[in-house]
Amino acid sequence: MKTKIIKLDKNNFNEDELKEASDILRKGGLVAFPTETVYGLGADGLNSEASGKIYAAKGRPSDNPLILHIAHMGSLKELTADCPEAGMKLANAFWPGPLTMIFNKSDRVPYNTTGGLETVAIRMPSHPIAYELIRKSGVYIAAPSANISGRPSPTMAEHVIEDMDGRIEMIVDGGMVDIGLESTIVDVTGEVPTILRPGYITASMLEAVVGPVNFDKAVLARKGDTGIIPKAPGMKYKHYAPKGDLTILEGTTEAVIQAINKYAAEKTSKGFKVGIISTDETLSCYPKGMVKSIGTRKDEDTIARGLFQILREFDDEGAEYIYTESFESKQLGQAIMNRLLKAAGYHIIKVHDNGLATEP
Numbered sequence: 001m002k003t004k005i006i007k008l009d010k011n012n013f014n015e016d017e018l019k020e021a022s023d024i025l026r027k028g029g030l031v032a033f034p035t036e037t038v039y040g041l042g043a044d045g046l047n048s049e050a051s052g053k054i055y056a057a058k059g060r061p062s063d064n065p066l067i068l069h070i071a072h073m074g075s076l077k078e079l080t081a082d083c084p085e086a087g088m089k090l091a092n093a094f095w096p097g098p099l100t101m102i103f104n105k106s107d108r109v110p111y112n113t114t115g116g117l118e119t120v121a122i123r124m125p126s127h128p129i130a131y132e133l134i135r136k137s138g139v140y141i142a143a144p145s146a147n148i149s150g151r152p153s154p155t156m157a158e159h160v161i162e163d164m165d166g167r168i169e170m171i172v173d174g175g176m177v178d179i180g181l182e183s184t185i186v187d188v189t190g191e192v193p194t195i196l197r198p199g200y201i202t203a204s205m206l207e208a209v210v211g212p213v214n215f216d217k218a219v220l221a222r223k224g225d226t227g228i229i230p231k232a233p234g235m236k237y238k239h240y241a242p243k244g245d246l247t248i249l250e251g252t253t254e255a256v257i258q259a260i261n262k263y264a265a266e267k268t269s270k271g272f273k274v275g276i277i278s279t280d281e282t283l284s285c286y287p288k289g290m291v292k293s294i295g296t297r298k299d300e301d302t303i304a305r306g307l308f309q310i311l312r313e314f315d316d317e318g319a320e321y322i323y324t325e326s327f328e329s330k331q332l333g334q335a336i337m338n339r340l341l342k343a344a345g346y347h348i349i350k351v352h353d354n355g356l357a358t359e360p
Contacts, residue, residue, distance in 0.1 A: 003165045005157070007173040010034070010128050015136055018129070022137035024169045025050075030057055032146040032160045034174035036127040037098050037182050037199070038308070039154040040069070041168065045142030048110040054142060057167045060149040065115035066142040067100050067183075068122045071134040079120060079140065081106050086210045087188040093209045096126035098179055098200045102187040113142050123183055129174045145182060146171075152240045152308040152315075152343070155180045159312055180305035181335050186213070195219060198335035200304070219338055240343035242311040244275060244319040248344050250326040251351035257285045259351040260323045264288040267321050275319030277310060279303070282325065290317055294324075300332040307339060 008017055021031045028050040031042050041058065043050035045068045055062050068079060073091060076083050080103040087101050105120035114120050125131055134141050145153040148163045157173035164171065184199030186206065194214040195203060206213050247263070249256045264274045265288050274289035280296040292310050295302030314322055324340065326348070327333040341348065 001166055001169070003161075003168055003171060005161065005171045005173055007157075008129055010174045013129065013132075015132055018133050018136050018172070021133060021170050021172055025133075025137040025139050025141065028053070029170075030054065030168035031133070031170045031172065032154075032157075032164055032168060033130055033133055033143075033172040034127055034157070034177055035069075035125045035130045035143075036178045037125075038177055038180065039146040039157065039160050040130070040141070040143030041146035041160075041164065042069070042133070042141040042143040044137075044139040045069075045113045046108060046110065046140055048112040051110065051112040051142050054144065057164065058144065058147070058149045060144065062112075063115045064144075065117055065119075065121055066113050066144055068109070068113065068120060069130065069134055069141040069143055070122060070124050071131055073124070075140065076103070076122065079106055079109055079122060080104060084188050086193050089209050090186065090188065090193070090206065091124075094201055094205075095124040096131060097124070098126070098183040099123060100183045100185045100197075102185065102189060102196065104189055119187075119189060121185065127174070127178075129172060133172070150241055152242060152311040153182060155305070155308050159308075162312075176305075178305075179301075180307060180309070181332075181339060184335070187216075198338050200332065200335070202331050202334070204331070219334075240308065240311065240339050241345065242319070242322060242343065243315045244273075244322045246311075246322045246324065246340075246344040246347065248324055248326050248340055248348040249351055250328070250348055252353060253282065253325075255351040255353050256325050257282060259349070260325070261286060261288065263321075263323055272320045273318050275314040275317070275322040277322065277324035279325065289323075290314070290319060297327075300327075300336070303327060303336055304332055307336060311343060 043054050100121050100123040102119050109120045146160045147154050154160045155177045160171050179200050184201040185197035187194045192214050196216045267274045268288050276286045276289045276291045280293050283293045294306045327336040
């Protein structure tokens with residue numbers, strides 16, 4: 001299959017430029033396109049055969065549900081069996097935007113899209129290209145991230161081309177995405193809304209609208225739980241992983257720097273290629289290895305935007321071992337750590353001030 005690539009300026013494009021992409025979707029084909037979070041790999045979400053093509057192109061397990069992307073609030077009546085009050089409040093507050101909600105599905109939504117579940121994940125993207133593609137195509141677009149399953153999510157078209165060229169009909173290049181982390185996922189089917197995946201919309205933002213929210217126990221688990229039933233994308237399988245062995249170091253800044261330098265020196269002395277993920281504040285603290293700043297701790301948005309890109313850069317440069325500082329906070333740092341933990345296969349080392357390290 002030859003993949004066609006079209007380039008659009010998200011701030012200055014004509015809807016007619018999306019005609020071919022819309023036709024592909026209506027005919028059951030696959031189109032990758034930018035959203036405000038990451039690039040998505042889209043198909044007609046109500047077409048079971050088309051949804052199946054997504055799993056095949058990505059090499060994605062068939063029990064990992066897809067997110068349905070909509071352009072109109074009224075679509076909820078067609079796609080859900082019921083719409084709880086909390087769901088409507090959150091939709092009115094954060095749609096269009098980087099929030100996905102889990103509802104009980106209607107009979108119109110095929111199990112191939114929901115991973116066999118009785119629930120469906122839905123969001124309304126704010127990216128102008130994504131929004132217009134949904135509207136013009138006239139289909140509800142099922143779209144996970146447009147990468148080979150398990151690899152870092154794509155934040156620019158070049159990443160999609162690397163993974164999907166020859167596998168899908170079209171890639172819409174809309175430039176670099178704005179956020180760089182997938183949407184927050186909230187289950188609104190229970191009495192209390194529950195965060196299944198943290199993202200740009202934080203717990204405090206949600207609570208300002210609907211009151212207390214819960215966190216699923218798997219959100220920041222330190223070890224994988226093979227017993228998790230994937231009610232939301234990304235909860236069961238290893239994700240975002242670079243080719244090299246990724247380790248997270250957790251502790252005080254000084255202790256983490258010291259430990260990373262120790263590991264980097266040991267590995268480089270044996271001839272291994274070592275990558276180090278630092279921040280602007282610590283970039284000059286690492287004398288060994290390939291050192292890259294992910295962003296500044298003064299602005300968590302920069303760290304979120306740079307995470308997947310930096311992992312792919314280390315892949316391109318052949319890093320065999322990668323060490324990263326941790327990013328703990330009650331806001332966006334929680335989403336960053338969620339992605340890092342999955343990318344590292346939950347390999348995290350706690351560094352103590354006395355220089356000792358433990359692996360929980």
